[in-house]
Amino acid sequence: MPETEPRTPDPQGQDRFRVTASAIPADEPADPPAGAPAPAPASQDDSAGAQRADRIQAARIESSPTAAGPTAPGSIPAGPTTPEPTGRERADGPAHADPTSRRARKAKAREGRSPLFLWLKEVATVVVVAIVLSFLIKTFLFRAFYIPSESMVNTLDVNDRIFVNLLVPEPMALQRGDVVVFRDSQGWLAPAAPKAKGPFTWVQDGLTFVGLLPDNSEQHLVKRVIGLPGDHVVCCDAGGQLTVNGAPLDEKYINAAEIPQVRDFDVVVPAGKVWVMGDNRNHSADSRAHMDTNGGFVNESDIEGKAAVIAWPLNRMSALDNYPDVFRSVPAPSGK
Numbered sequence: 001m002p003e004t005e006p007r008t009p010d011p012q013g014q015d016r017f018r019v020t021a022s023a024i025p026a027d028e029p030a031d032p033p034a035g036a037p038a039p040a041p042a043s044q045d046d047s048a049g050a051q052r053a054d055r056i057q058a059a060r061i062e063s064s065p066t067a068a069g070p071t072a073p074g075s076i077p078a079g080p081t082t083p084e085p086t087g088r089e090r091a092d093g094p095a096h097a098d099p100t101s102r103r104a105r106k107a108k109a110r111e112g113r114s115p116l117f118l119w120l121k122e123v124a125t126v127v128v129v130a131i132v133l134s135f136l137i138k139t140f141l142f143r144a145f146y147i148p149s150e151s152m153v154n155t156l157d158v159n160d161r162i163f164v165n166l167l168v169p170e171p172m173a174l175q176r177g178d179v180v181v182f183r184d185s186q187g188w189l190a191p192a193a194p195k196a197k198g199p200f201t202w203v204q205d206g207l208t209f210v211g212l213l214p215d216n217s218e219q220h221l222v223k224r225v226i227g228l229p230g231d232h233v234v235c236c237d238a239g240g241q242l243t244v245n246g247a248p249l250d251e252k253y254i255n256a257a258e259i260p261q262v263r264d265f266d267v268v269v270p271a272g273k274v275w276v277m278g279d280n281r282n283h284s285a286d287s288r289a290h291m292d293t294n295g296g297f298v299n300e301s302d303i304e305g306k307a308a309v310i311a312w313p314l315n316r317m318s319a320l321d322n323y324p325d326v327f328r329s330v331p332a333p334s335g336k
Contacts, residue, residue: 151278161312168306177322178225179307227275230333234266247330255280263288273297
């Protein structure tokens with residue numbers, strides 16, 4: 001059916017293609033082969049139905065909005081497109097469904113292992129991580145030591161296990177009142193008797209090396225720092241008190257079960273050394289008892305670190321105090 005009215009210009013300045021409701025002529029059917037029955041003529045109802053379907057389809061095309069603005073005359077807007085599948089997806093499906101993918105191989109490998117094997121693997125991993133962490137901590141941060149003597153009672157008891165802060169004296173500075181562990185480089189201790197080696201001695205040595213067991217070699221000492229380099233330490237004043245740079249000390253950490261015996265001394269601590277004494281004064285072979293060796297001083301280079309906490313036994317677990325109030329009134333050494 002031809003158009004009966006002229007085309008109206010599009011409001012946006014372009015003509016818009018209009019589709020009429022006229023039926024699209026169908027191709028001529030091919031002649032039937034010889035001997036074949038002739039096709040039945042289309043009925044009037046079928047023709048009317050086909051025309052209605054054509055009109056509905058034309059109306060849909062004419063009224064459908066375009067997403068990208070006006071289209072050129074004679075063109076039909078394109079619908080959404082589906083991305084072309086890759087070659088692997090066409091052949092094998094999506095990547096996550098590939099039976100040879102890494103995830104699939106791992107899952108298949110896990111299925112072939114027994115639960116006992118997986119459990120042993122987890123335990124071994126935890127043990128290795130614990131050993132590595134313990135070694136790093138023991139090497140750079142903290143180290144465990146065993147207390148074999150009574151020289152620091154009541155601050156430390158025999159068989160206590162302590163953790164020592166290895167950051168003291170470097171990079172953290174020593175302070176008066178710090179409890180320190182140091183190597184016996186001056187021969188204060190008697191040589192340790194050789195210990196009988198058992199079948200599992202190597203296990204104990206290995207655990208001590210990585211830091212899981214405290215050092216019980218008995219070639220270390222633990223004392224309290226009384227004098228720093230340059231300090232003038234004297235025992236005792238008229239009141240029987242120890243003085244540092246002329247200031248008397250009210251030593252609250254001394255074992256109160258016994259009255260300390262007076263041992264007179266008058267020393268100035270050299271550079272790079274410290275003066276140390278035990279809290280259990282009557283039972284401590286400290287700087288006072290070794291003045292004939294290195295003047296009784298301890299080299300700062302021999303100090304392993306500052307005792308920070310009592311870790312064992314559990315009923316004694318606590319942090320160690322350096323009693324800053326005792327030394328608060330001590331002035332700086334002369335010349336500093």
